[in-house]
Amino acid sequence: xxxxxxxxRLRSAASAALxxxxxxxxxxxxxxxxxxxxxxxxxxxxxxxxxxxxxxxxDGKIVSILTAGVEAPQGVDVIEHEGDLSxxxxxxxxxxxxxxxxxxxxxxxxxxxxxxxxxxxDHSDFERLxxxxxxxxxxxxxxxxxxxxVTAVVKTHGGRVLKRRAHLQLSLASSSLRHDRFPTSYAxxxxxxxxxxxxxxxxxxxxxAGKLPVVIRADSKHxxxxxxxxxxxxxxxxxxxxxxxxxxxxxxIRDAGLGVIYRPFTLGMESxxxxxxxxxxxxxxxxxxxLEAPLRHxxxxxxxxxxxxxxxLDAKTAWRALTEDAASIAGVESSVGVVAAxxxxxxxxxxxxxxDLGSSVVxxxxxxxxxxxxxx
Amino acid sequence: MMIHDSxxxxxxxxxxxxxxxxxxxxxGPRGVALGTSGxxxxxxxxxxxxxxxxxxGNVLENCLLLVQDGKIKALAAGRSxxxxxxxxxxxCVTAGMVDASAGLHTGYTSVExxxxxxxxxxxxxxxxxxxxxxxxxxxxxxxxxxxxPYDRNVIGxxxxxxxxxxxxxxxxxxxxxDVCVRGAIGSLxxxxxxxxxxxxxxxxxxxxxxxxVEWEWRKAMYDAGFAAxxxxxxxxxxxxxxxxxxxxxxxxxxxxxxxxxRTAIFLKExxxxxxxxxxxxxxxxxxxxxxxxxxxxxSNTAVILPPFTAGGRMREGAFMPWxxxxxxxxxxxxxxxxxxxxxxxxxxxxxxxxxAMRGGLTLDEALAAVTTAPAEMFGIGDQVGKVRTxxxxxxxxxxxxxxExxxxxxxxxxxxxxxxxxx
Numbered sequence: 001x002x003x004x005x006x007x008x009r010l011r012s013a014a015s016a017a018l019x020x021x022x023x024x025x026x027x028x029x030x031x032x033x034x035x036x037x038x039x040x041x042x043x044x045x046x047x048x049x050x051x052x053x054x055x056x057x058x059d060g061k062i063v064s065i066l067t068a069g070v071e072a073p074q075g076v077d078v079i080e081h082e083g084d085l086s087x088x089x090x091x092x093x094x095x096x097x098x099x100x101x102x103x104x105x106x107x108x109x110x111x112x113x114x115x116x117x118x119x120x121x122d123h124s125d126f127e128r129l130x131x132x133x134x135x136x137x138x139x140x141x142x143x144x145x146x147x148x149x150v151t152a153v154v155k156t157h158g159g160r161v162l163k164r165r166a167h168l169q170l171s172l173a174s175s176s177l178r179h180d181r182f183p184t185s186y187a188x189x190x191x192x193x194x195x196x197x198x199x200x201x202x203x204x205x206x207x208x209a210g211k212l213p214v215v216i217r218a219d220s221k222h223x224x225x226x227x228x229x230x231x232x233x234x235x236x237x238x239x240x241x242x243x244x245x246x247x248x249x250x251x252x253i254r255d256a257g258l259g260v261i262y263r264p265f266t267l268g269m270e271s272x273x274x275x276x277x278x279x280x281x282x283x284x285x286x287x288x289x290x291l292e293a294p295l296r297h298x299x300x301x302x303x304x305x306x307x308x309x310x311x312x313l314d315a316k317t318a319w320r321a322l323t324e325d326a327a328s329i330a331g332v333e334s335s336v337g338v339v340a341a342x343x344x345x346x347x348x349x350x351x352x353x354x355x356d357l358g359s360s361v362v363x364x365x366x367x368x369x370x371x372x373x374x375x376x
Numbered sequence: 377m378m379i380h381d382s383x384x385x386x387x388x389x390x391x392x393x394x395x396x397x398x399x400x401x402x403x404g405p406r407g408v409a410l411g412t413s414g415x416x417x418x419x420x421x422x423x424x425x426x427x428x429x430x431x432x433g434n435v436l437e438n439c440l441l442l443v444q445d446g447k448i449k450a451l452a453a454g455r456s457x458x459x460x461x462x463x464x465x466x467x468c469v470t471a472g473m474v475d476a477s478a479g480l481h482t483g484y485t486s487v488e489x490x491x492x493x494x495x496x497x498x499x500x501x502x503x504x505x506x507x508x509x510x511x512x513x514x515x516x517x518x519x520x521x522x523x524x525p526y527d528r529n530v531i532g533x534x535x536x537x538x539x540x541x542x543x544x545x546x547x548x549x550x551x552x553x554d555v556c557v558r559g560a561i562g563s564l565x566x567x568x569x570x571x572x573x574x575x576x577x578x579x580x581x582x583x584x585x586x587x588x589v590e591w592e593w594r595k596a597m598y599d600a601g602f603a604a605x606x607x608x609x610x611x612x613x614x615x616x617x618x619x620x621x622x623x624x625x626x627x628x629x630x631x632x633x634x635x636x637x638r639t640a641i642f643l644k645e646x647x648x649x650x651x652x653x654x655x656x657x658x659x660x661x662x663x664x665x666x667x668x669x670x671x672x673x674x675s676n677t678a679v680i681l682p683p684f685t686a687g688g689r690m691r692e693g694a695f696m697p698w699x700x701x702x703x704x705x706x707x708x709x710x711x712x713x714x715x716x717x718x719x720x721x722x723x724x725x726x727x728x729x730x731x732a733m734r735g736g737l738t739l740d741e742a743l744a745a746v747t748t749a750p751a752e753m754f755g756i757g758d759q760v761g762k763v764r765t766x767x768x769x770x771x772x773x774x775x776x777x778x779x780e781x782x783x784x785x786x787x788x789x790x791x792x793x794x795x796x797x798x799x
């Protein structure tokens with residue numbers, strides 16, 4: 001099941017007792033407190049690529065990044081990788097480990113339901129996420145929810161909840177307006193949200209006070225327009241989730257200070273939607289991708305970025321959407337999203353350039369622990 | 377308002393204005409944008425028509441129109457066609473049409489069905505300005521529509537008057553908000569409500585018969601009447617219904633068949649008899665209103681007719697003959713025609729005017745039924761429905777006499793924007 005780390009070798013920094021140490025390291029490198037990975041190309045973030053750099057990891061964090069020629073400290077095991085290394089990918093809006101547990105169909109409004117309690121951290125869904133290089137996800141309520149609860153950012157290995165109460169998730173999408181309970185209409189939903197915000201209680205109160213960002217689901221273009229107007233009216237911060245054509249409203253989204261979370265794109269997606277992503281990038285609106293696994297295949301995340309690039313999005317922005325911009329939208333940019341000293345050691349070893357769909361995931365580390373691939 | 381012809385001629389003044397504008401930036405035949413401020417592009421058009429129907433009963437012959445900044449800047453009759461290539465030359469010009477019932481709502485999401493009575497919900501909260509149907513309406517000569525909630529409730533909410541083209545922002549498209557309280561009588565608000573699913577299903581609380589629908593109406597109006605007299609009895613929507621009872625906000629009720637038209641009028645008359653006030657009543661889709669002429673006249677009820685059909689048969693088992701509009705207009709009843717969201721190219725509002733003429737309406741009466749009559753019904757007669765200097769440049773350009781089978785709409789302007797280009 002685990003892929004063989006065929007093009008990564010282990011090398012001891014201490015030349016003495018090489019064979020013995022190497023043998024020892026192979027079995028324990030992933031759990032060692034301090035180790036290093038040297039890769040041919042290290043994608044640190046912001047489009048920067050370091051050749052033959054070494055990332056030193058201790059206690060689950062990145063300690064330092066050594067440029068080519070600089071040796072790792074004495075006694076530190078170095079994993080040598082003939083390929084690319086990058087930060088782990090981040091899926092905004094995901095249901096992994098929580099499918100069927102993230103929506104209460106008998107309750108329309110559950111603003112303080114906590115998604116961090118909806119998921120099973122050892123669920124097999126997470127192995128599939130890891131196999132595509134995804135190391136953090138934002139757990140979101142099911143699409144049928146109107147006010148589904150507060151989202152949680154969790155790691156895909158090790159069961160760590162990186163952030164509870166990341167956003168209050170609301171919906172102004174028609175798919176959340178059912179016919180058999182209140183509200184059935186946009187006007188009804190807006191009235192209810194207005195009243196809840198005015199009441200200043202619970203998650204709505206925190207959102208109103210600017211302490212809790214919101215994610216508002218909106219599918220069609222007019223729903224995005226309505227959601228942006230609503231957020232602006234109440235001074236809410238956060239992101240619009242869903243609408244594939246939201247790029248056509250980039251200026252108003254930017255003026256409202258919001259981000260965008262796309263649903264995963266496919267290569268066959270209508271070109272108008274894909275082109276509109278470039279408009280969003282031009283307007284400097286931060287955006288990332290939802291994944292909605294296990295309903296969608298985890299490969300959809302990287303495919304989404306590739307689909308946008310085919311339609312003209314630059315590689316740098318596409319990469320940011322998968323990593324650091326996604327981290328900002330999730331409110332966890334201080335921990336994840338880039339390869340830098342002090343950040344969590346969520347690292348992916350790729351066989352080649354990560355945005356090249358011909359590349360594959362060789363190994364994944366989450367909080368410094370080997371979670372996928374590598375030598376056994 | 378026409379500018380009187382004189383020796384010097386008003387057109388000279390208009391040309392001077394145009395020349396002055398030319399000095400700022402060239403006005404090409406394509407209405408080149410003048411000096412722009414911000415995102416708004418200002419546009420100037422010169423239109424020459426053999427006949428300009430400024431309003432029903434008033435025609436200006438050989439008329440030049442100057443459109444500037446979305447308004448009609450000047451009208452000058454009795455001119456000869458200019459050889460100036462900047463002029464758009466057509467046979468006739470009428471005001472942009474007003475569709476009193478265009479069905480441009482967002483369907484189920486436009487109406488709050490969790491309760492039968494929702495007079496306070498606003499259709500404008502559910503508007504979709506990106507819907508491709510706006511474009512279809514605009515190109516067929518409709519420049520203003522009344523958008524009502526989908527008729528699934530007894531009382532569905534407040535309708536809004538909206539331009540069919542222009543800004544992508546809802547607020548900028550609105551001509552007037554809350555132009556009427558909208559509801560329905562008939563089988564629609566009672567259909568699909570029979571109990572199903574879980575026992576908590578709210579459909580069980582909905583009326584399932586015409587009698588139940590009428591009861592909901594009467595209860596709501598009585599409650600609102602009492603609330604108007606006693607503040608402690610106020611409820612969500614009582615203010616809106618109070619405004620209806622006071623005759624300030626029109627009440628627009630969908631009622632296809634005779635019995636439903638009668639129910640609507642009896643409701644109005646009962647409220648009047650109870651001393652709650654006089655409702656300004658409009659019956660929409662009133663295919664069989666022609667069967668109750670005395671009731672309509674007695675109650676001063678306005679009528680919006682649904683689209684004509686070849687055999688006269690329509691929804692709710694109703695029948696409407698070609699002469700329906702003629703019968704009502706001859707009795708002095710206010711009549712508007714509507715497209716009801718009809719998709720076929722031959723069933724749009726302009727075609728409805730032609731059908732009504734086949735049934736006996738004169739050109740002026742038919743023009744009124746698609747312009748001034750609906751505008752006045754909804755209190756926006758001073759904003760849209762006529763061609764007048766200083767008014768919004770909502771214009772329909774024809775290649776022949778309006779509504780004739782051999783005529784076609786060749787151009788449309790909405791607030792001075794050329795949404796259908798005749799050239």
